[in-house]
Amino acid sequence: MTQAQTWTGRRLEVEVGAVAHGGHCVARADGRVVFVRHALPGERVVVEVTEDKGGSFCRADAVEVLEPSPDRVAAPCPLAHPGGCGGCDWQHASAEAQRSLKATVVAEQLRRLAGLDLDVEVEALPGGLGDWRTRLRMVVDGKGRAGFRAHRSHKVVPARRCTIAYPDLVEEVAQQHWTRGAELDLTADSMGQMHIVERPQRGRPRTVSGDGVAVERAGGREWRVDAHGFWQVHPEAADLYAEIVAEWAAAPLGGTAWDLYGGAGLFAAVLAEQVGPDGHVLVVESSRGAVADGRDNLRDLPQVRFKAGLVEETTLTGRPDVVVLDPPRKGAGKAVVDAIAACEPSRVIYVACDPAALARDVAGFAAHGYRLERLRAFDAFPMTHHVECIGLLAR
Ligand SMILES: C[S@@+](CC[C@H](N)C(=O)[O-])C[C@H]1O[C@@H](n2cnc3c(N)ncnc32)[C@H](O)[C@@H]1O
Structure with missing residues (x-):
């Protein structure tokens, strides 16, 4: 396929098929597979192709829903849209539908x-919204604002809050100006203590909040562990x-x-x-x-x-x-x-x-x-x- 033939940027109307591993559904157009984000099985949608390197498949985002699935809900996060934060795949599906999609993927x-x-x-x-994630990584854009990466992209989407994380985590860092290009590791431990470290592209990490030792409880014990090392993210x-x-x-x-x-x-x-x-x-x-x-x-x-x-x-x-x-x-x-x-x-x-x-x-x-x-x-x-x-x- 030559550059001129690529579908990138093209709009197509498709029938959305089954869910696939990785947070998208499978559709077909002109004999090719289209991996569609922001859609649900059974929907009829207009997609915009985001990535086409030739070959048998391309990637696309649903940009208009013509026939919605009964499982579709309004995304609680304002950043969950094509081109927005790439962290969440199923904001537009009910909680039951999300679990059913995941069960289909595991079984498959x-x-x-x-x-x-x-x-x-x-x-x-x-738990509910805001209770689900105690550990997060954010990235800093060219203006010093904390945000999240867009899907399969280096683009940083600035964020003032994150609907799936402990509310204070992102709100605290959103107030501040950070080193451009740095990564921010955010942890809220079981005592409600915030641990935030800024990791610039060059130079040493800087502890901004907390002492870096998370206190966690599990298996009948209290644990004191590196706040930025591995621990399960759901509390x-x-x-x-x-x-x-x-x-x-x-x-x-x-x-x-x-x-x-x-x-x-x-x-x-x-x-x-x-x-x-x-x-x-x-x-x-x-x-x-x-x-x-x-x-x-x-x-x-x-x-x-x-x-x-x-x-x-x-x-x-x-x-x-x-x-x-x-x-x-x-x-x-x-x-x-x-x-x-x-x-x-x-x-x-x-x-x-x-x-x-x-x-x-x-x-x-x-x-x-x-x-x-x-x-x-x-x-x-x-x-x-x-x-x-x-x-x-x-x-
Ligand atoms: C999913 S975490 C599980 C940790 C622990 N079981 C828990 O639940 O807290 C995976 C762990 O494997 C470690 N790890 C990754 N690759 C490894 C390897 N090749 N050999 C040994 N450990 C590895 C990581 O540092 C991390 O602590």
């Missing part, structure tokens, strides 16, 4: 990549996932468990209770800061040992009873799955923030005889296309 990924035919339900977490999520790990890892549990991609050891704390004082829990985590936090927070549990390093570079030996793994979005991958399976744990609890990565790794475990026995999925990131899944694999 498991069907396509793992050959499993499952009914998936995505469960709501407590209810860490405690809920720890509860599920406790339930699924429960007896008969022998003396050994692993918490891979363990962060500060949220799940290790739960596993330590279960293996008892004479057992062993190994945490593998790449962030030295998280490992330091973990050692500090779990110093009353000598059965927990932290290893700082990459899971894929760690020699995994022994025979754990349970392995919990909570990898980043790309998943664990074949080499790690093979290495875990070679140690023959009786159960694997897989915490996943990307359903495609989960499905690929579930297929990897299936090749070693592990079945997905339980699956729970949570709408831990309302308004976005993200969904958290926790699976129990056993053989």
Whole structure:
């Protein structure tokens, strides 16, 4: 396709088909696939093509809704429009519809990549607008204003508030003038303390608010962790996932468990209770800061040992009873799955923030005889296309 033939900027009328992984729906025009944002399945819309590099597909935004879905609602955020903030994908869908869209995506990924035919339900977490997100990253535009990036773009959309975050977080930074091009990491911890750090493109980060130590509560413990390191962003999520790990890892549990991609050891704390004082829990985590936090927070549990390093570079030996793994979005991958399976744990609890990565790794475990026995999925990131899944694999 030559530059002149590209559809970028063109307007098309399309029938919107199924939801796809990544926060858009699939439509067709002239035999090509069009990935449409700001639309819902079953709608008839006018789209404007935003990206067309030739080939079999292009990307577009719905700019006019001709026949709306009954699931369509007015977006609560004024920045949720084509060209606006790229953070939320489903502001225009009811809460029930968002969960149903995510359930469709999880089921589809498991069907396509793992050959499993499952009914998936995505469960709501407590809370409403303004309760959903305790951690955010903002970026600063050329005029020193804090904002969010537009979808698949470097453009910064200035923001005075964010409908999904703790209200004070964004309102506090919106008052101020920031270093152009800097990133701002914002955290509100369980005590309501704000931690804000500005990271300029050059030079040292500057702490603007708070002491950088977040106090969190989960798994029956109080945690003091790096406010800008990893912690679940939904305020209810860490405690809920720890509860599920406790339930699924429960007896008969022998003396050994692993918490891979363990962060500060949220799940290790739960596993330590279960293996008892004479057992062993190994945490593998790449962030030295998280490992330091973990050692500090779990110093009353000598059965927990932290290893700082990459899971894929760690020699995994022994025979754990349970392995919990909570990898980043790309998943664990074949080499790690093979290495875990070679140690023959009786159960694997897989915490996943990307359903495609989960499905690929579930297929990897299936090749070693592990079945997905339980699956729970949570709408831990309302308004976005993200969904958290926790699976129990056993053989
Ligand atoms: C989704 S977080 C989970 C953390 C922890 N389970 C929790 O819930 O608090 C993933 C963690 O894996 C770590 N990580 C990312 N890639 C890694 C790798 N290749 N090897 C070890 N740890 C890794 C990150 O630093 C992060 O702490």
